[in-house]
Amino acid sequence: MVSPHNKTVSVRSPATVANMVCGFDVLGFAVREPYDEMRICFSDTPGISIVNEDDFGLPADPQKNVAGAALLAMLEEVEIEAGLTLRIRKHIKPGSGVGSSAASAAGAVVAANHLFGNLFDKKDLVRFAMHGEKLASGVKHADNIAPCIYGGVTLIRSIHPLDIIPIASPELFVTIVHPQIEVRTADARSILKQQVQLKDAIRQWGNIAGLVAGLLQNDHDLIGRSLEDVLIEPVRSILIPGFDEVKRKCREAGALGGGISGSGPSICMLSKDAVTAKQVEQEMKCVYDRLSLPHHTYVTTIHPSGIEVMND
Ligand code: HSE
Numbered sequence: 001m002v003s004p005h006n007k008t009v010s011v012r013s014p015a016t017v018a019n020m021v022c023g024f025d026v027l028g029f030a031v032r033e034p035y036d037e038m039r040i041c042f043s044d045t046p047g048i049s050i051v052n053e054d055d056f057g058l059p060a061d062p063q064k065n066v067a068g069a070a071l072l073a074m075l076e077e078v079e080i081e082a083g084l085t086l087r088i089r090k091h092i093k094p095g096s097g098v099g100s101s102a103a104s105a106a107g108a109v110v111a112a113n114h115l116f117g118n119l120f121d122k123k124d125l126v127r128f129a130m131h132g133e134k135l136a137s138g139v140k141h142a143d144n145i146a147p148c149i150y151g152g153v154t155l156i157r158s159i160h161p162l163d164i165i166p167i168a169s170p171e172l173f174v175t176i177v178h179p180q181i182e183v184r185t186a187d188a189r190s191i192l193k194q195q196v197q198l199k200d201a202i203r204q205w206g207n208i209a210g211l212v213a214g215l216l217q218n219d220h221d222l223i224g225r226s227l228e229d230v231l232i233e234p235v236r237s238i239l240i241p242g243f244d245e246v247k248r249k250c251r252e253a254g255a256l257g258g259g260i261s262g263s264g265p266s267i268c269m270l271s272k273d274a275v276t277a278k279q280v281e282q283e284m285k286c287v288y289d290r291l292s293l294p295h296h297t298y299v300t301t302i303h304p305s306g307i308e309v310m311n312d
Contacts, residue, residue: 002116004042004082009114010310011038013107014303015092016099017174018143018262020153021227022207027167028099028143028262029153030303031174034091036103038067040111043085048072053089058104066101066132067108073131074109078119084112095182097266102144105132110149110307122149123162130159137185137263144262151306153215169215172223172302173277175255177246177284178266180294183239188263192235200230220256220272227257227270240265242287249283274299 014035020027043049048062048071062068067086086108092100106129113120120128126149130140146154146164157163196204207226214222237243237260250258250269254276258269267284271277281297288295 002078002080002119004080006041007115008039008041008311009111011107011111011114012036012308012310013038013103013110014148014306015298016102016144016147016262017176017268018099018102018141019229019232019260020211021233021257021259021268022204022211022229023143023155024229024232025141025143026156027153027208027211028147028156029169030147030151030306031098031176031298031300032303033298033300034098036092036100036107037089038104038107038111039087040108040115041085042080042082042115045083045085047083048075049083049085051085051087053087054091056090056094058088058090058094064135065104066136067104069135070105070109070129070132071112074112074120074128077124078116080116084115086111093178095184096178097183097260097262097264098176098178098268099144099148099262101132101136101185102129102148105129105136106145106148107307108132110309114309123164125149126164127162137189139189147306149306151304152302155212167212167215169302170218170220170272172256173271173274174298174300174302175250175258175269175271175277175280175284176261176266176298176300177281177288178296178298179241179288180296181241181265183264185263188236188239191239192232196231203228203230223270224256227259229259233259236260236264240267241293242291243267246284246287249287250280253279253283255280
């Protein structure tokens with residue numbers, strides 16, 4: 001039984017890039033920007049109260065809110081004598097492809113765990129937060145949730161049972177462009193082929209293994225060669241205006257490689273230095289300016305530790 005107290009826990013929950021190009025549903029990494037801000041405290045009102053402090057119009061009903069769904073799953077395993085109030089200020093736009101729902105779900109359970117005196121380990125928190133992903137996309141997947149909670153690059157070898165392996169990586173510079181269209185993860189999943197050719201699967205798992213080896217060995221060339229997706233990108237990229245041109249121009253500007261961030265529409269490119277990452281940003285802007293498509297860009301780095309508890 002957890003006894004209520006007056007403390008408020010504040011967290012910063014970062015955006016994440018799921019798939020890391022070739023590792024559909026099994027690889028992902030956290031980035032330093034953007035991030036959501038959340039605060040949680042006990043309340044006299046029973047149940048979970050969600051206060052949305054942004055303009056995204058997300059539901060306040062905990063059953064319909066991804067953060068609420070994650071907290072409800074957590075509360076099935078912990079007894080508390082009070083209600084909870086969760087305040088969410090999102091900066092990660094929903095439907096942008098950089099793990100907006102994961103940031104909400106993971107941020108909520110990490111903050112609540114802190115409020116409860118750290119009853120659960122990271123793997124438990126991933127398990128709870130995946131209920132938010134299920135609500136958002138219809139399927140439990142952890143390639144945004146796990147890096148959000150663990151930080152850095154994570155490999156999700158399996159979700160039944162959960163087997164999460166943090167992967168050491170060299171410092172990499174990340175450039176993200178978010179063309180201002182919305183792609184719902186559920187839609188981006190529904191168009192995928194359910195069968196793949198063996199030759200394509202061989203190429204894909206060669207790339208995944210190459211990428212992991214390249215990260216562990218600090219081998220930028222190997223990382224670059226492995227940032228190729230022959231299964232998912234050919235299908236999903238048709239949803240993203242300018243995709244092929246952005247990718248080509250960014251490679252010409254010196255990026256190691258990249259592709260669709262999560263289920264899109266954001267595109268993410270990796271570079272080995274900050275100067276290249278800024279040039280890559282210029283190339284992205286040029287393409288979308290020419291297409292007259294409003295867009296946001298971020299130049300950031302991999303976040304080594306994921307969600308930060310701010311008032312420790
Ligand atoms: N791996 C998931 C997908 C991530 O690509 O559908 C969604 O953000």
